[in-house]
Amino acid sequence: MSSMEKYLIYYYLQSDHSSSVLALTDKHSNLPEYALYGALVYIRVGQYVEAIRRLNELNRHDMGDCKLATLLLLIVAHKKCMDPDFGTISELELSLKQAQPCSNEKSLALAALGLYFTRHVDKAIGFAEKVLKLNSSNVEARLVLTWTELSKKQTKNANTGFQAIATLEPKCIPALIGDVLTSTDRSEQLSKLNRILVQYPTLDAPLIEKLAVCLSGKDWIECNELSERLARLNENSSVANKMKIFHLINVQGNYEEGAKQLLTPYSTILEHEMPDPCPVLFDWSKLFARICGRNKSILSVTLKFVQHCAHSQLNSVPYLKELAYQHYLLGQYDQALRGYRSAIKLDDSSVELLSELTLAQWEIGARQMNEQISQQLDLLTEISSKSPSPHITLIQISQLSSQTEIRSRLDGIVRSQMSLVARQPFGYQYLIDLNVDLLLTVLAEYLKLSDSTPVCISLLVHLTTLCPGLIPAALLLARLYLTIPGPDSANQMKGILGRLIETRPEYSLAHVMLCLVCVRENEFDKASQHLELALSNDLKLIETPLYNAMKGLIEDHKGRLVESVHSLKTTRQLIQSKKGTRYFSGSQPGSQHSSGTGFELATIEQEILHTLDPTTLCLVYQKLCSNLSKTQTQPSEELDKYIGEASTLLKGTHHWVDVSLMIAEVKEKTDPKYSLELLSKVPEQHDKYIQAVESMASIYLNRLRSPDNYIGCYKTLLQKTPSTENYVRLAEAYLNIQDADSAVATYETARRVNPSVKFGVKLARIFVKTHRYEAAIRCYKEEGSGGEGAIELATLYVGLGHLDVARETLEGLERPVLASPVLAKISDWKSCESLCSQLLNSNSGGAPGVNGAPPAGITSTGSAATTARLMLADATFRRGDFQSASDHFASIVSSSQEQGQGMNYTALARYIEIQRRLATLKEGRVTDMLAGKVGRGVGGVRPPGYCYCQGLFEWYSGNPLVALGWFNRAKHDSEWGQQSLHNMVEICLANPEVAGSSIKPGNGGALEMADSFIKEMNPCSLEEDWSCKLLSNFIRCASLDRIEFEMALNEFTRLAQNEGTRVGASLGLAKCYVHHNQSSRARNILKLLAKTPWTFEEADYLESCWLLLAELLIQDSKLDRAATLIQHTLGYNKSSAKSYELLANIAESRDELDTAVKYYNQALRLGVSSEPGLSLKLASLLLRMRRYGDAMDVCMSARRKDASTWHAHRTVYERAMNHLRT
Template identity: 25%
Template sequence: QGLVLKGWIYLTSSKQNAVKKSIKYFDEGMQDTSDIFGIMGKARYFMMQQNYSSALEAVNQIIVTFTDFIPALILKMRLFLAQQDWEQTLETAERILCKDGANIDGHQTLTVNYLSRLGKLDSASLQLRDFIHSLKTKEPQNAEIHLQKARVVSRLCGKNQQILQQIYGFIEYSYAELASPDACFANELGYQLILQERWKDASVWYRTAMELDENSIDAMTGIIWCQVLEGKLEEAEHQLEFLREVHQSTGKSPVLIYLQAVIASRKRKNEKLVTTLLNEAAELHSSALKDLPLSIEYYEKLNPLFLINIVKEYLVFCPRLPLSPGQIISPLFKQVALLLYPVVKAAPGIMEPLYLVAQLKYLSGELENAQGILQHCIGLDPTAADLHLLMAQIYLSQGNLKECYHSLELGVSHHFQIRDYPLYHYIKARALNKAGDYPEAIKILKEIVSSHVKKGDSKRVCGTRSTTSEWASIYLELAEALQLNGELHEATKIMQDATNEFSGTSEEIRITIANADLAVHKGEVETALSMLRHVTPNQPYYTEAKEKMAQIYLHMRKDKKLYIACYCEMCEKCPGPHTSLLLGDAFMNIQQPEEAVKIYEEAQRKNYLDSVLVRKIGNAYVKTHQYNKAVNYYEVALKMNEQDFLCHDLAELLLKLKKFKKAERVLSQALNHDFVNDLTSMIKDVRSLILLAKVYENIKKEDVLATLNKAFELQHKILKRIPLEQPESVPSQKQLAALINIQFAEHYLSHKDYKQAAKSYKNALTYIPGDSKIILKLAYLYLEEEDLDSCEYQCALLHRDEKSNEATTMIMADIWFRKQKYEQAISLYQDVLEKSPDNFSVLERLIDLLRRTGNLDKTTFFFKMVSKQSTRLFLEPGYNYCRGLYCWHMGQSNQALKCFNKARKDTEWGQKAVTNMIQICLNPDNEVIGGEVFESLEEEESNLDNKQEAAQHGIRTGEKLLMEFCPCSQEGQNQLKILRNYCLMATKDKNNVEKALGVFVEMTQKEKESVQIILAVAQAYLILKQTSKATIQLKRLAKVNWTLSDAEELEKSWILLADIYCRSGKYDRATEQLKRCLQYNKSCSKAYEYLGFIMEKGQASTGAAKNYEFAWKYSNKANPAVGFKLAFNYLKNKNYVEAIEVCHDVLKICPSYPKIREEILEKAQAALKP
């Protein structure tokens, strides 16, 4: 026992060496016994060393033997709290209170939970009564314990007056009734009254503390704080100087430095001075938390309310409008975030820091994150008007005016006085401006401006006085409204008033920048530049002024040198990472990434850990197509600085470069670590698993589902914890959960498992309900499945979403087509084209629809309609692609090639154009590849040598085109392989065809359900005269449901199967396949030609003539063989005039066509002679 006691003495020593020795004495003292105090000592030692697993093991050893030993349970509760495991912390607290209903630590923990985590202030107030009662019961005479235990509550209650009064009353009672006069109590009571905004009463307590201890720094600081809060800045500054002189040896206090910053800010001193002081105060305050685990002591030292005060002082110098995409975030935002995030993480139930994070996210342009936090805040207190005002601003920035008005109304319904806030009217006026109701916006803004009492605004905005920045925004909004309403003279007058009003304030330069904007609007560019040149580096908004100048030089003067010169001057006058980033980005904007990289690298040498710079350098290498350099750079950066995003950026780059094995290695390495339970690491792992699943889609398809399941399970755990620990991340994490489900769906789709794919898309919608992109994917899936009713239902959901309107229209047109409501389908496409005639995707689909409905001749109307809109339309690749498609379907192969050639270099249309060109080169006459029914007849009727020579030329041209076919996607790579082997098949050489067949068979192993590949296999078998093997493949395709994506291949397969049936005399089966072709393509001339052949075989010359008539019509009278058969059947049916007309048409396109003149034309003419 002596050794155990010695261990405790060493453990409680202030010397670290002594503490480390304590474990030795505990171990020695417990060699032959299980001394409870020895085990407790070991547990405390392990806890101090943050070895929580060993500490828990020791505590559990006690609890198993001594189940009612409360100190062990209290230590266990603290251990769980240190591990941030609130669930088990609360469970243990309840267990303690079951054994000891008045336990102080149990009640304290429950109170802290209500305040810090749950934000349930009413429940916290009730729990606080029990907590105070337990203190009075267990420690009736111990005033010091009362102060020590109760103090944390005031730090976490978010200035809730009821709770503050309860705590103040209790500490005052302890001081008055129990304690001897003590400065510590008086100082705490003073601070409690500052929190209650009773500054005069607070200063009385601080003076009492001074009387009790004239050297009390806290008392002197408290007096100065009260003076600052009462606006007595001169007295406060004098006292502060005196205090700093007298107590130089006592070290710096974060509160004193904060007060120094506040006084400097109120006296409008240099922004840099104020922010430097705030940085120092924040750093000093945060240093007290270093290495502290989550505990009651941590919460007390965290003191969120003090950090909030520092944050508010920073925000005075932050921009008040959200950043536009691409704008660089102010360094002050980063500093504010560093202060707020630990508070929000440890105490997500305190609303004010959450509100400030939401404000920060809003100003940083992260609107969705800001919304997520505000939703959580509204859940904590739906009556807080400030929340609804900020939500209205977010909706306004998103352009959602309806929800903006709704949020303003909610704010008014909860707090009617909000109508007195200038901010309320400002938001409303901005919404009206955006809606184009300028007169009403002007009326509201003029009323606010006229009610603005110069230098003495008594109205309050968001619980504080309206800031100079907010008033400046009101003036600027009014000027903009007048400008938009065409009242330039009035706008100029308002800007003059604003110049006078804000002269000498921090907003003066902002007004100057707005005046420059107005000058540019009037065409007075030199005046604008002159105004901006006068802004000096020591003035606020200097950076913004220089950026505005740069924009004028770039966009108005088209002078890139002067544009860059503005950013170079910024770097020279205000050197630092922020201005270096701006200069680098400026070089990127004018397409000079090499120069940008130099600037970024120079900035990184000064601050090599800056993650923003690392990412920008990597991106710059990628933009300049220096992919290997980018990969090497990321790899080196990863070794120097193991940041998660670097690993992910590198993996994504490797994925793009198709270096799948290397990407797998990078991600596997990132995932190769011990079990983690912190959210940041879990979120990183989910991202890694999502990327790994994408990698496996290319190299290990069998591992995709297992990897996605791991990601989803981990994401499920994150979503359970995120609302309390990181509420601002709720929307982004829900998006990630949806993304995993979308990845599941896409995997199932690639295996044609439509049922599972639909289920995954529906799961995704549970995380982001109403997401138009997912609903659109689901609609496409149902369309693919031919579930038209479900597809139509999804389209109905998308009806109001303007962004998806076009895609929805196209799907609906497909539905009408499949329901054989052709007029409705064409009408829908026409509506879209009338609104956006340059939407060539719609024109492409419309051409296909017109062809399938047998109305291809109507296409010319739509070409005329879109060409009326622009004379330059003929130069557009999309337009030429559509013209080529039309010509190809009309049998005008040469014209089609010319049109496709004009589109083949385009990034969007080029790949499809080249694919079509190769197909035309290999099969210019649209013959049935592998078909034999018409082969012998055509060979007799044409010049075989010429035909073979043309075929060889076509193959050579196709091979040349293949050389410029450089697809990026896996689908494109497959297409390239198929086309290359079609070129081999086109030679009809046995070795080449067998080689192509081998490739196709190998491809079917990976793509078992690919219609295109199965058709290619069948065609190869037929060229090799292996008809039975071809039939097996074609019968497989006969069972496949028709889909638009496979329409062309399915049509070819059905015609090929019909050809085989015709050869074996199975005309009924052939007819079935041909009618199926015509069901989905009424312009299928080949189907009509085969039907004509079948009719001829059945001696039904009238029916044969009818089918050949359609075949002739839909081949655009371009196939002389069809013309010959039609004329022949007309002759048989004694339709001599029609026979003569067709003969003339054939001879126009092919004057030397054999036999038609003597066998049909002359006989028909002779038959007509009397």
């Protein structure tokens, strides 16, 4: 008897895989122990007669180790029979008493297993403890006790027990898998399962458990791959078939194919799921019926499954109840009613049965109350007052009129269903207990309420996360987002529709809806592409209002007014004809459905295509009327008709003001007074009020030629709302009528009203426009020496030819380097360098030095040249000429020290950055610069700029703890604080060993420290806020907590849509996908960044993206492409140890071992981490090359640096030593 087969039987019994147990026991039916396990299966499934027959057969022939267990199981089987034979039970108990004194270790262990698997846990524990007294290492007894602890939720004790068993018996599959199940970290579980799979590649048990773990993490792709792998091991595997069908239905939403595949294994289950296929069929039918959105193809198959169960066991209440429920889901209420009545005859005390029966009666009566239903409701409400049935609540809701009360009841149902699965991992049973179909029914009721959009979105987001294949729910969610203005909603909608297109590229409706989103965001090129794809997949779209509306709006953007008018007229005609259901959905989508969930796919598709929401409808009429007025030379009745229709349709909605603005625009040529009358009716509280005022002013100025009334509009606006912005509007209005004096007076008045607001720059710009340069210069000077005013003033001086004065003006900037991107207005750094060189050249008299060393004479010009030289150095650095930039910054630092001006920390910080990128940090003059006397401030305290630079140097030199200390000193400074905190977070993420440092004593691990630094950050700009969000999500990602990880994944997806955070968010997304073993998705994201131009602001994220992509390409054996990317990275950062490590990997793959050694040595030289992996790889490679002495030197060098790494190098060292001795 194979010990592996025996342990597999234990696993299958524990996991309720009865057919797998019988498959093994039937192979060895001549062995008593196997026969015992076979009989045990029949007891577990309730077939006691067959179990007794098998056990009697075993009892007659076996007098050995199985005797005690056989007698115990016979007693159990007889007692569970419908008509127990108490005489036989007494005889068996007498035989048991006689057999017990003769029991040995094995017989007691078998008895313990038999009692445990028949759910007599207390007795099983007693026998297991007896076994352990005889032999403390008995595996079976230990398994029984550990399983018992696991069932009591004593996870830590169970984990210890499983690990101890696995140590005693490494082949014990139940212990190995038990160790996995009691691990709390999902990545650890997957790692352990992978090790088991490597050791036992032909066993299905670890694959089954890995599939469950991946399913709990919603890793759909991995689940599908695992099911295919399981099917290759066993083509009749119900686990594999179930996942394959689940993926089709729940993930892809392919119901037709899912129904076909669901029918295929039916005969296989009947044939192979022995001794009783009903539990499997019952489980499948419950699952798929609740997640298919009442798809009739799926429900017809699941109904067939449950019918087989009900006919096989006529007195089974659960089977009859499920049969009735599935008739209900199919809308077959009469048959459902008969089913519930049959079940109630067998169990008349079930409140749930009576509740569902009442619901069926209510549906049969067309959802009308009658006396019988009313009495049953009163009875059920009284019985279950503390936890009312959701079905009863749904009936009661129909009788309520208060929306607040209805919403409260619906909230109660949702809370109740969520509480059922609160402590469960995601899986099949989770979906059965949650009952997705019931939540969809609740959602349909929510949609009938006003202001229910937020709660509907929340519920739909949850449901579509659990069931991505619920296409009607995804479409409805996208449509609800459509009703919410703003970029966030648009991005969410894009994400939903994008996922639909990923699984169904030919899905035309998703393309049309994406077209609508793109139109609203003015992305007309993308909108046109989506519309063309939609039409190519479904020509019937031509007959729908939504398609024609999109076509008309796109044509309008292209300037094809005639074609636009034609399409928009067709839209209007289709809406009014029978093809259109109505002008727009006055209530929320789904409110028109009177029964069921109302989420049939065809119904929702037709509603979206034939129903325009108010915003789109308003846009259609705006463009139709506007374009019609542009294409007609004379007013027409047709135009007036469309204007009247728009007013009628959108009256009472939020868009009536948009209609008024549109009518005013159309009528301003022919009837400007009517336009003014319409615009004057827009209330002050409306968000389009200022636009209305500006339109009125435009009509007065451009149509009626009345400057006084034009100015009067802005004066009235200012009187009603005396804000700074309105003063600016009035001043700009004066400028539009060439009244500069009044504009200046308005700004002066605004300054008196609000002294805290400075208008110097705005006044100066007015004076510049009117060529009053002296007044402009005076205003710029009054504004102060910092900010944009100083830069504009310097630019004005340059324009006037006063280069010396321009240089002096720029010298006063607090952050001179900021002048560089402002002067280079279009990020043309060469032009910026040229301008800076001109400023320098005006003083030195020499030729401008742009690409080489600083021009002669610069160092002698003193502080007057410092600002311009900083701008020149920064422009050179951003252009990628690091060597020239290094010379510039070094010159600035040296001259500032020599002239006693104090250390220029801006230049020093950039110099350190450049030295790091040139891999000359330790060879450069940074140490001497930092050691200078100017490094100390007042009272010997180091200034924040010095602390920041010293921290930067220590960080790049490989001393993260020391760097943290220096950054900590600078973090409260207004100039250096934010970047210091940013760097501290980066250090914590890259160096877990910083946990527990003196910076944050007692604050837990490195991630907790990082999180505390994030909380200290105070973003003052949009860019800083983006940076803070990226870091927060990298912390979430590094935590490996499932919930935090999912939040990070969602946030990275959102941030990746933003140009300012695209690179960093893409890196985060790629790391998430790599962690989820979705390397192809990570690679696709990173490929988009492969040719992204290098910028200093995103340099670290961009280089990390390139290296991660190179690493993935190496895994795919695309070595040339990977090498090209790595060399590209080294072009910008020669100190990248990771780059050299990857080059070494490539060289090893090509058997270029000497080159690999060279790259490993370079990586070790540049590496700033004490992680022993690099040195171990190098030592192993040298050993392989028979360079034993060099291998030993590498091992000893690693030991001297960090003694804790010696255990990793010792094997290589000893092997090299042995080779040298021989």
